[in-house]
Amino acid sequence: MRPFRYERATDAASAVALVSADPDARFLGGGTNLVDLMKLGVERPGLLVDVSGLERSGIEVLADGGLRIGAQVRNSDLAVDPLVRERFPVLSQALLSGASGQLRNAATVGGNLLQRTRCLYFQDVTKPCNKRAPGTGCPARAGEHRDMAILGTSDACIATHPSDLAVALTALDARVNVVGVDGVRTVPVTELYRLPGAEPERDTVLQHGELIERIDVPPSSFATRSAYRKVRDRASFAFALVSVAAALDVADGAVQDVRVALGGVAPRPWRATSAEAALRGRPATAANFVDAISAELEAAAPLPGNAFKVPLARNVVARVLEDLAEATR
Amino acid sequence: MPRTDSVVRIEVNGADHEVTVDNRTTVLDLLREHLGLTGTKKGCDHGQCGACTVLVDGRRMNSCLLLAVSAGGAAIRTVEGLATGEELHPVQQAFVDCDALQCGYCTPGQICSAVAMLDEVSHAWPSAVTGAAPFTGPGDLDAAEVRERMNGNLCRCGAYVNIVDALLGIGLTMRGEP
DSSP states (O other): OOOOEEEEOSSHHHHHHHHHTOTTEEEESSOTTHHHHHHHTSOOOSEEEEOTTSSOOOEEEOTTSOEEEETTOBHHHHHHOHHHHHHOHHHHHHHHTSSOHHHHHHOBHHHHHTOOOOOTTTTOTTSOOTTTSTTSOOOTTTSOOTTSOSSSOOSSOOOOOOOSHHHHHHHTTOEEEEEETTEEEEEEHHHHBOOOTTOTTOOBSOOTTOEEEEEEEOOOSSGGGEEEEEEOSSSSSSOOSEEEEEEEEEETTEEEEEEEEEESSSSSOEEOHHHHHHHTTSBOOHHHHHHHHHHHGGGOOOOGGGTTHHHHHHHHHHHHHHHHHHHHO | OOOOEEEEEEEETTEEEEEEEETTOBHHHIIIIISOOTTSOOSSSSSSSOTTEEEETTEEEETTSSBTTTTTTOEEEOGGGSSBTTBOOHHHHHHHHTTOOSSOTTHHHHHHHHHHHHHHHHTTOOOGGGTTSOOOSGGGOOHHHHHHHTTTOOOTTOTHHHHHHHHHHHHHHHTTOO
């Protein structure tokens, strides 16, 4: 590991100033991904600015019923919060489905959103990778791509985004508040992540030195009827092959409103907007759920090793929506 | 040349320490290489196996992914700090009683993880297998819950069966059953 300087931030503005001024600097949150990447040689920062101690650790239910989450809230605290469990169950379930108790205690919510892909080639510095070393190529298409993306990929990159939390926040139309040298701005989570295109090295629309300050989840009349389901190679402590965050509002047997986001299938959490649009106003039946998500997945461009994800995603989405519809009957 | 080392003040098992470390030093390496506390084990060194689990201000974490500089000011508890004199911690005693190990390399991490896991249970923290149902505390702890909650601790000898028995036994004690 390359030697690095360390600064413990006392406030967000000075942390942002330090990192913005130095292309070699990185923010340090819980460190569960960054320190690992430093050991692997993927990240080689010259300066770490530790923001884990900044006073942005609250979980607050706002007067309008929305949820405000400080960026330094630990994953476990958000997952077990009784109000989050009651009002936004999909958030709690997504967090608890990820990692281990030890990692959730260390990992911050802001860091969770900005974690890097677990693509084998990205994490192995002896291999080419357009995301880690732009222009070197992508061996995944012709190589091991069983857990790679089927939607939103490019010739340059087929890596998936690894966060479960981000999938749930995408379904809930959450927004991140970001502090930069030029002030504060708000970015919807649906617009936070980039598709790789020709620049897979840029995961998000954030500029170097911008810091996530908090996450706002808007009030929802039906987020109480939401769920997260994750399918993976083993029962626990593994990244998703396919995951689904969904919320469903049914009245008189018809879909009033619906949210569906997929994880493990794309370079960013995949909001299934066309499936949602197809379902609104239609009867909440298993056949309609299958039709809607099948239409969404027509855009999929799977490879031989991950073509199984298309029917898997279809079946998991349909099943989660059926279960949510059943629960409201 | 800008400094790439730091003075870290840290409490370990009730004793205060002040150590100058290279910023690259993890809490795991601080414990083993600087403080001579070799009970905490290095397995994968990537946060995947849990052998390095310690309690940081009462919460279980992978000490291999925690930079010592970042842990400055924290109170760490390791497997060496669990017993009271000659009296083992109840989790240590349960591991002995249930033969919950073979080679023993993962055991300090398993035990530290379990101590914190049972504390989470006593605070009614849910887990992934709890689902949407409520989790009220030790009374809801069954084998599936123990296995899910201990998912961050691998045992290559496969002593899981007896580890689950040991922890279920403690769960019974916690809810006042013999």
